[in-house]
Amino acid sequence: MNIIVCIKRVPDTETRIRVGDDGTSIDESGVKYVMSPYDEFAVEAALRTKEELGEGEVTVLTLGDDASQETLRTALAMGADKAVLLQGDVSPDGLATAKALAAEIGESDPPLVLLGVKAADDDQQQVGPMLATLLGRPCATAVSNFELKDGAVVCHSEVEGGTQVLELPLPAVVTITKGEFEPRYASLKGIMAAKRKPLETREAQSAPSRLEVKSMELPPEREAGKIVGEGADAVPELVRLLREEANVL
Amino acid sequence: MKILAVVEQRDGEVPGASREVISAAASLAEEAGGEAHALLLGGPEVSEQAAALGAFGAARVKVAAHDALAEYHPDGYPQVVRQAVEEGGYDAVLLPATSQGKDLAPRLAALLDVPLAQDITRASVAEGALELFRPVYAGKAFTQLKVDASPVLATLRPNVFQAQERDGGAEVESLEVELDPDSWPTVVASFEATGGDVPDVAEAAVVVSGGRGMKDPENWNLLEDLREALGSEAGLGASRAVVDAGWRPHGEQVGQTGKTVAPKLYFAIGISGAIQHLAGMRTAGTIVAVNRDPDAPIFKVADYGIVGDLFEVVPRLTQEVRDLKAQG
Ligand SMILES: Cc1cc2nc3c(=O)[nH]c(=O)nc-3n(C[C@H](O)[C@H](O)[C@H](O)COP(=O)(O)OP(=O)(O)OC[C@H]3O[C@@H](n4cnc5c(N)ncnc54)[C@H](O)[C@@H]3O)c2cc1C
Ligand SMILES: Nc1ncnc2c1ncn2[C@@H]1O[C@H](COP(=O)(O)O)[C@@H](O)[C@H]1O
Numbered sequence: 360m361n362i363i364v365c366i367k368r369v370p371d372t373e374t375r376i377r378v379g380d381d382g383t384s385i386d387e388s389g390v391k392y393v394m395s396p397y398d399e400f401a402v403e404a405a406l407r408t409k410e411e412l413g414e415g416e417v418t419v420l421t422l423g424d425d426a427s428q429e430t431l432r433t434a435l436a437m438g439a440d441k442a443v444l445l446q447g448d449v450s451p452d453g454l455a456t457a458k459a460l461a462a463e464i465g466e467s468d469p470p471l472v473l474l475g476v477k478a479a480d481d482d483q484q485q486v487g488p489m490l491a492t493l494l495g496r497p498c499a500t501a502v503s504n505f506e507l508k509d510g511a512v513v514c515h516s517e518v519e520g521g522t523q524v525l526e527l528p529l530p531a532v533v534t535i536t537k538g539e540f541e542p543r544y545a546s547l548k549g550i551m552a553a554k555r556k557p558l559e560t561r562e563a564q565s566a567p568s569r570l571e572v573k574s575m576e577l578p579p580e581r582e583a584g585k586i587v588g589e590g591a592d593a594v595p596e597l598v599r600l601l602r603e604e605a606n607v608l
Numbered sequence: 609m610k611i612l613a614v615v616e617q618r619d620g621e622v623p624g625a626s627r628e629v630i631s632a633a634a635s636l637a638e639e640a641g642g643e644a645h646a647l648l649l650g651g652p653e654v655s656e657q658a659a660a661l662g663a664f665g666a667a668r669v670k671v672a673a674h675d676a677l678a679e680y681h682p683d684g685y686p687q688v689v690r691q692a693v694e695e696g697g698y699d700a701v702l703l704p705a706t707s708q709g710k711d712l713a714p715r716l717a718a719l720l721d722v723p724l725a726q727d728i729t730r731a732s733v734a735e736g737a738l739e740l741f742r743p744v745y746a747g748k749a750f751t752q753l754k755v756d757a758s759p760v761l762a763t764l765r766p767n768v769f770q771a772q773e774r775d776g777g778a779e780v781e782s783l784e785v786e787l788d789p790d791s792w793p794t795v796v797a798s799f800e801a802t803g804g805d806v807p808d809v810a811e812a813a814v815v816v817s818g819g820r821g822m823k824d825p826e827n828w829n830l831l832e833d834l835r836e837a838l839g840s841e842a843g844l845g846a847s848r849a850v851v852d853a854g855w856r857p858h859g860e861q862v863g864q865t866g867k868t869v870a871p872k873l874y875f876a877i878g879i880s881g882a883i884q885h886l887a888g889m890r891t892a893g894t895i896v897a898v899n900r901d902p903d904a905p906i907f908k909v910a911d912y913g914i915v916g917d918l919f920e921v922v923p924r925l926t927q928e929v930r931d932l933k934a935q936g
Contacts, residue, residue, distance in 0.1 A: 372746070372865075372883070372884050373883060374748075375883075376745045376748040378749065385745070385749070396865050397865070451751070451753070452723045453723070454717055454718060454722070454724065457718065479865075480745060482744060482745070482746060483724070484710050484714075484726050484727070485713070485714035486714075487714070488682075488718070489715070489717060491715075492686070492714070492715045496793075497793040498715075498794075499682070499794070500682075501707060503858055513797070516707075517707070519708075519810060519811055520801055520807075521800050521801040522799070522800045522802070523796065523798075523799050523800075524797040524799070525794055525795065525796055526794070526797050528793050537851075537858055537861065537865050538858055569722070569723045569755065570755060570756070571753065571755075571756060572751045573751075573753065573754050574752045575744070575749055575750070575751045575752075576749065576750050576751075577750075578743075578747065578749070578890065578891075581890060581895075581909045583909070583910075584895070584910050584912050585913070586902070586913045586914070586915055587912050589914070590914070590917065590921065591916065593914045594921060594924040595928060597914060598925070598928045600912055601873070602932065605873075605894045607814075607872050607873040607894050608932060
């Protein structure tokens, strides 16, 4: 079974964010970029599915600039078979991204498309279900585990208060959250092999972004509060403060 | 400005996050000059809850009642909301940023061909248009957005906006829907509840979170007791370290690769305060940290801290909270 995984290049989660000179985006100097963590789960899910079935091909797909090739190579080193870079602008408008991805995916029409539940930069949590809607395919979001069964994918989707089980007939789109798919590390052999795997580059069929960032700000520093005291003896004072000062008890 | 609040119902109730969305829609509509409506989807008896929504500011409540809408369905709900939006000619559509809302809204966006802003934490009106603010980089920064489309579509983060009761009832009207559930490809097979009556960490107004300092999953009874003492609005959270160790379910994880929470009150017990954990809870109203290491980074964001052994502090805290609640 052929699987496409959409992945995105984002700043490492350790990054200390600073606002750039334009006042609308981050200062990129010194920022280390990685594959978005949820996309790693999605790549892992695709690789395991292929391994279990013993056949098929895993393609990783990204919309971005040339620097995103590095992210694609990381996925190839994990074990993906081939990579496609759609060169184009990336904005917070997930619908514009979904349109560019749909234009590419519509052509190859794979039975399963996997994405991360959200990208660890804009945290928009939307591209997966938008893509599915554009392609006219069923979609399950925030899936921590899935199995293939009789031409369907059975998804365990994390919702408030529990897990919902959804059965989607293939072809389907699934967004992956943290759960069963702890990502593997690329082996040295994998890294070497990745250099020879196909990485295609083409112009994205970009749609204009209709969501514009007017300004970006850092959150107000949370003032370090007070250390109420040490040990259990400090508890009555803490409770008094929570009740009288913070008004939360 | 005509604003539609799309609300949820669960077990015959409209949850807090949905009431917040109605109130936010009402105050924005008031500011801009206009009206807020609410849309309620559910089974045949859902109409019973409709009139009560006026109390949160909806001038009109549209009800789509149908057997096939009793539970959220990812293929059915977006269609119905789309119909209501198109028929009503709304300038803005707001939903709660719950799992359901964040699943529904992107599908709706694609159907309406408009962009979507998820997880808004602040909204206001300027020059007759909505100004939306949302956290990015897991709360390490905030952006102000301009939406170049109509209707403006957004989800609002739970617990951030206030649900305000007002005077005045709502006009209730039914939305006539024609549905063909047999054509919906997705089968919603089952639901496994994890927490019983305990609210989910993403929705709870008070969160008690434990980290590796708890030492052993057996010790969670200490946090359970504290949670219970704090009342029915309190839920449980966890750091990734304890989720990865298998001590707690994934659904409880707070942080960059877990849930982002904004409760009124957050307790971080035996949690060091790694940047990825802070990302998930730094917008909480009041943060309390209990840690035996005075240099733990969690104290840099906590409003109140106690330096000490959690195994002594937590039981005492539970006792004091119980005593306080007993006094009324
Ligand atoms: C890509 C990525 C994503 C991540 N996402 C998340 C995420 O979503 N959420 C998250 O939480 N983490 C996340 N992490 C992990 C994060 O970096 C930390 O490793 C994790 O938060 C640490 O958990 P902890 O605070 O429970 O454990 P520790 O850092 O080990 O802290 C335990 C604390 O308990 C205190 N303690 C010990 N014993 C006692 C006692 N008896 N009484 C009082 N205090 C005591 C210690 O002083 C210490 O401060 C992520 C990491 C990466 C790389
Ligand atoms: N530029 C992109 N290229 C490829 N996939 C993307 C891109 N942006 C988002 N995605 C996918 O969509 C998921 C959700 O992203 P978002 O909706 O932006 O939070 C990500 O985890 C990726 O799988």
